[in-house]
Amino acid sequence: MHNNQYPSDKSLSSIFDPPSPSSSIDVNDECHSPSPPPPAYTALPHRDVTFHLAPMYQGKVGDVELETVDGKRFLVHKKVLENETIFFHIYYGFVPVWRLNNGTAQQNVPSCPNSLRNILRLPKIFTTRIVPDVQHSETATSPPPLPPKDNIAPSALPPPPPPASVGGSVTAPVPTTSPYIWSVPETSSVLAAFLSLIYPRGTFTSSPTSLLTNLDLTGCVVRAALGYQSLKALNLARDHLYRYIEEDAIKVYALASFFKFTDLARLASMKAVAVPPERWDEESRLLMGKTAMNKLFNLQATRREGLYSILSCPMEMDDHLSHRGGGGRVQQVWEGMTNHLKMQLEEGSLNLGTELLELLEFDLRGVSEDGHQCGDCLVLLGKSIQRCLYEAKDLPRCI
Numbered sequence: 001m002h003n004n005q006y007p008s009d010k011s012l013s014s015i016f017d018p019p020s021p022s023s024s025i026d027v028n029d030e031c032h033s034p035s036p037p038p039p040a041y042t043a044l045p046h047r048d049v050t051f052h053l054a055p056m057y058q059g060k061v062g063d064v065e066l067e068t069v070d071g072k073r074f075l076v077h078k079k080v081l082e083n084e085t086i087f088f089h090i091y092y093g094f095v096p097v098w099r100l101n102n103g104t105a106q107q108n109v110p111s112c113p114n115s116l117r118n119i120l121r122l123p124k125i126f127t128t129r130i131v132p133d134v135q136h137s138e139t140a141t142s143p144p145p146l147p148p149k150d151n152i153a154p155s156a157l158p159p160p161p162p163p164a165s166v167g168g169s170v171t172a173p174v175p176t177t178s179p180y181i182w183s184v185p186e187t188s189s190v191l192a193a194f195l196s197l198i199y200p201r202g203t204f205t206s207s208p209t210s211l212l213t214n215l216d217l218t219g220c221v222v223r224a225a226l227g228y229q230s231l232k233a234l235n236l237a238r239d240h241l242y243r244y245i246e247e248d249a250i251k252v253y254a255l256a257s258f259f260k261f262t263d264l265a266r267l268a269s270m271k272a273v274a275v276p277p278e279r280w281d282e283e284s285r286l287l288m289g290k291t292a293m294n295k296l297f298n299l300q301a302t303r304r305e306g307l308y309s310i311l312s313c314p315m316e317m318d319d320h321l322s323h324r325g326g327g328g329r330v331q332q333v334w335e336g337m338t339n340h341l342k343m344q345l346e347e348g349s350l351n352l353g354t355e356l357l358e359l360l361e362f363d364l365r366g367v368s369e370d371g372h373q374c375g376d377c378l379v380l381l382g383k384s385i386q387r388c389l390y391e392a393k394d395l396p397r398c399i
Contacts (some may be wrong), residue, residue: 005080027215037092051075052188055195055203064195069170074117074186076195078180085231087173172227185227190220196234196394197221207234215244219255238264254284257292265292273299274353295399303352306395308345310356311338315384334384337362356392359385 048166052072054061058334062075066299081088193211205211212218218240225233238261249271256265273296285293315334316363338357344350350358 012100032159035207043149053195055199057173057203057255063180066191067176067181067183068186068188068191068351069184070187072191074195080199083229088228093180107185125209141224186220186224189217193217194224194228194230194233197225197236198230201386212237213243215248215251216257218244218275219251222255222259225273230286242267245271250280250284251291253296254287257289260286266398269296269299270397272296273397274351276348285339292399299396299399300352303395304345307350307352307354307356307392308342310388310391311342313344313388316380330381334381353397354392356388 014382049065050073052068052074054075055077057077057080060077062077064076064078064081068074072395078088080091082092083089089171170183173182175182175185186194191210196211198210201208210219218237222234222237222241225237238259241252241255241261243262245268249268253260253265253268253272256268277297279299286295323331341350341356343360
C-alpha cells in the first residue's frame with residue numbers, strides 16, 4: 001500500500017477546511033510577489049531600436065540606454081558608468097536591487113509567513129502555534145513584512161515608478177521606462193565626447209580628446225563631467241581648455257571662472273587682459289559673474305596706470321647730455337617714442353599685456369647729428385629703455 005494515499009477517515013477533513021470569513025487574516029497582508037527583472041540585451045539584434053553609438057567593452061555590448069535631447073540613443077555599459085562616475089555609482093551601487101529590478105526571481109524571495117496561501121495550507125489548530133515561531137525565525141534572515149496598507153505612512157511608501165516618457169526639456173539625467181533607460185540633458189555630440197573620456201583609450205578614437213573639437217563643446221563636456229561627477233573626464237576636459245587660451249582668452253577665462261578652475265583662470269587672464277571690455281560677448285560676461293569681471297577690470301586698470309606712469313618718466317641723464325643742451329636729438333627720439341605709446345594707451349589700441357617691447361622698435365638713424373652717432377648718447381638711450389622694460393615686467397600680469 002502506498003503511503004501517499006489520503007486517509008479514508010473523513011473525520012479529519014474539518015481541520016483542513018479553509019478559514020471562515022470571520023478570520024482575522026487580512027488579504028492586504030499578503031506579501032507582494034516581485035516582478036521579474038527587465039530582460040537582458042541578449043536579443044539586441046532583434047530589438048526595434050536604432051542606436052547612434054553602441055561601443056564594445058570587453059567583447060560585449062552595453063546594458064544601459066541613454067537618450068540625448070536630440071533624440072539619439074546610446075547603448076553603454078553599466079560597469080563603466082559605475083566605475084567612472086559617482087552619479088551612476090551611487091544609483092546602481094547603493095540603491096537596493098529590488099528597487100532597480102522590481103525584485104529578484106521568485107525562488108530567491110523567502111516565503112512570507114503572513115501570506116494567505118501559506119495560512120490556508122495549515123490546519124487551524126496549528127496556525128496559532130506555528131506562525132509565531134516562523135515569524136521569529138524569518139525576521140532574523142529577512143526584512144520585516146510590510147504593514148497593512150491602511151496604516152502605511154506616505155513617507156514610508158516607495159517612490160512611484162518613473163513615467164513612461166519624459167516630456168519637456170531634460171535638465172538632469174532621469175530614468176524613464178526602467179532604471180536602465182535614461183533621458184540625459186546632453187546632446188549627442190557632447191555625450192559622445194564625454195563617453196570617449198571615460199571609456200578605455202581606443203574605444204572611440206586613438207586619443208580620448210579627439211572629439212573635443214572646439215571650445216564650446218569642451219565647455220559642455222566639462223559641465224557634463226561635473227554633473228556626473230567623473231574625475232577622469234573632468235581632468236581631461238579641463239586640461240584641454242588650455243589649448244584655446246590663444247584662440248579665445250576671454251571665453252576660457254569666463255569658463256574657468258564659472259567652473260572655479262583657479263589656475264586656468266589666472267593663466268587665461270594673462271591673455272584676456274589685452275582684450276578691451278567692449279569686445280567681451282554677453283555670454284562670457286554671464287559666465288564670469290560680477291566677481292571675476294571686477295578682477296579682470298582691476299587688472300586692466302592697474303596695468304594701464306602702471307604703463308602710463310612708466311612712459312611718463314624722463315630719459316636717463318648725465319653730465320654728457322647736460323653739456324649737449326639736454327640731450328639734443330636723442331631726447332627728441334625718446335620723447336617721440338614714449339608719447340606715441342601713451343597716445344595708443346589712451347586710445348585703447350595698445351595691448352595692456354605688453355612689456356613695452358615696442359620701445360625696441362626705433363630707428364637709430366634719428367639719433368645721429370650731422371651724419372654721426374654719439375656712443376654715449378646711445379648708451380643712455382639704451383639704459384632708459386632697459387629701465388622701462390624692467391618696470392613693465394614688474395607690473396601684475398594676472399588676477
